[in-house]
Amino acid sequence: MISFSKSDIENLPHIQKINLINSVAGYKSANLIGSKSEDGNTNLAIFSSVTHYGSSPAILGFVVRPTTVRRNTYDNLKTTGYFTINSVCEENIEDAHHTSAKYPKEISEFDKTLFEEEYRNKFYAPFVKKAPIQIGLKFLEEHHIKANGTILVLGEIVELFIDKYLLEKDLFINLSKGKIATINGLDGYTVPKNPKRFPYQRPK
Amino acid sequence: MISFSKSDIENLPHIQKINLINSVAGYKSANLIGSKSEDGNTNLAIFSSVTHYGSSPAILGFVVRPTTVRRNTYDNLKTTGYFTINSVCEENIEDAHHTSAKYPKEISEFDKTLFEEEYRNKFYAPFVKKAPIQIGLKFLEEHHIKANGTILVLGEIVELFIDKYLLEKDLFINLSKGKIATINGLDGYTVPKNPKRFPYQRPK
Numbered sequence: 001m002i003s004f005s006k007s008d009i010e011n012l013p014h015i016q017k018i019n020l021i022n023s024v025a026g027y028k029s030a031n032l033i034g035s036k037s038e039d040g041n042t043n044l045a046i047f048s049s050v051t052h053y054g055s056s057p058a059i060l061g062f063v064v065r066p067t068t069v070r071r072n073t074y075d076n077l078k079t080t081g082y083f084t085i086n087s088v089c090e091e092n093i094e095d096a097h098h099t100s101a102k103y104p105k106e107i108s109e110f111d112k113t114l115f116e117e118e119y120r121n122k123f124y125a126p127f128v129k130k131a132p133i134q135i136g137l138k139f140l141e142e143h144h145i146k147a148n149g150t151i152l153v154l155g156e157i158v159e160l161f162i163d164k165y166l167l168e169k170d171l172f173i174n175l176s177k178g179k180i181a182t183i184n185g186l187d188g189y190t191v192p193k194n195p196k197r198f199p200y201q202r203p204k
Numbered sequence: 205m206i207s208f209s210k211s212d213i214e215n216l217p218h219i220q221k222i223n224l225i226n227s228v229a230g231y232k233s234a235n236l237i238g239s240k241s242e243d244g245n246t247n248l249a250i251f252s253s254v255t256h257y258g259s260s261p262a263i264l265g266f267v268v269r270p271t272t273v274r275r276n277t278y279d280n281l282k283t284t285g286y287f288t289i290n291s292v293c294e295e296n297i298e299d300a301h302h303t304s305a306k307y308p309k310e311i312s313e314f315d316k317t318l319f320e321e322e323y324r325n326k327f328y329a330p331f332v333k334k335a336p337i338q339i340g341l342k343f344l345e346e347h348h349i350k351a352n353g354t355i356l357v358l359g360e361i362v363e364l365f366i367d368k369y370l371l372e373k374d375l376f377i378n379l380s381k382g383k384i385a386t387i388n389g390l391d392g393y394t395v396p397k398n399p400k401r402f403p404y405q406r407p408k
Contacts, residue, residue, distance in 0.1 A: 058213050101408070187404070
């Protein structure tokens with residue numbers, strides 16, 4: 001095995017360091033976060049940090065770096081209170097990855113990709129049309145990470161739309177039936193197949 | 205599409221609710237967190253919430269519910285300051301999932317599964333022997349989520365061991381070469397193949 005100490009990691013060239021540390025924790029979720037400013041500019045950005053925080057109430061969280069383009073997402077959801085999370089599928093991985101480009105806030109990623117805005121139930125933020133999972137969230141709370149200035153943003157699910165054929169009887173969502181992607185590192189995408197489910201575990 | 209409002213979600217039977225909300229955000233990382241109490245009891249528990257928080261310094265976070273068995277992990281890392289994160293591979297998914305059973309803290313999951321403890325460089329917490337990625341972390345900070353009492357735990361990577369054949373030249377870790385698993389929902393596991401990598405994006 002190759003070993004890296006804390007100082008080995010610190011001393012790596014920038015690109016190698018971000019490739020390595022973005023890959024170590026395993027596969028990540030691939031989601032497009034949609035938002036709209038108070039004056040109507042829409043924004044769409046890919047995030048690999050969306051994480052489950054609780055089912056009752058239904059809470060999801062994601063991480064923003066204040067210094068990146070994704071700051072538009074943060075500004076919009078803070079001023080308007082709402083944002084959407086939409087799954088990324090095999091056929092639009094390339095466009096999804098392109099939303100990581102640093103566009104000025106006046107330019108909408110919806111105009112620079114094939115993604116189309118969709119509005120449902122008078123929800124303020126745009127959903128991504130044809131995404132098999134569309135989640136509408138209300139901003140809940142934020143936590144500032146002292147160690148590096150990143151921000152954990154938490155939202156509560158208030159609207160949820162799912163393609164019928166992904167749902168199993170017990171409401172497990174079979175992500176593979178929607179060809180939903182997962183992210184490896186900063187820039188690797190793959191579409192997993194057929195999950196195997198295991199029963200609830202008790203001590204043996 | 206099937207739609208769920210906030211109250212539709214709240215009113216679902218418990219099992220359906222946790223299946224649905226644990227699946228909506230897409231694929232999750234599959235990791236075993238190893239820890240050891242001050243009096244030497246080891247603990248190993250599966251987590252699907254390990255998330256990248258930064259590369260410089262190298263920070264990972266995960267979510268604990270104070271009411272579950274995984275509380276042992278939290279107690280150990282808080283009292284000793286150290287824990288490990290180890291990847292889950294195809295051949296040991298079943299044992300990894302079994303660590304979710306609620307064992308009393310005196311019983312080590314290392315004794316109830318085929319996983320073996322491995323100690324490296326005098327690091328206090330046990331690594332999982334043969335895991336292709338083994339990460340040693342020092343506790344950094346914690347954030348208490350007001351909405352539901354869960355806790356975000358952050359640690360800094362201080363030791364890192366990776367199977368050589370997973371690493372590409374630019375230090376991208378090709379997870380598929382280690383047959384590393386990802387989690388769908390609460391209990392679905394799948395092993396993705398060959399990631400496709402995309403270049404760094406600029407406005408077009």
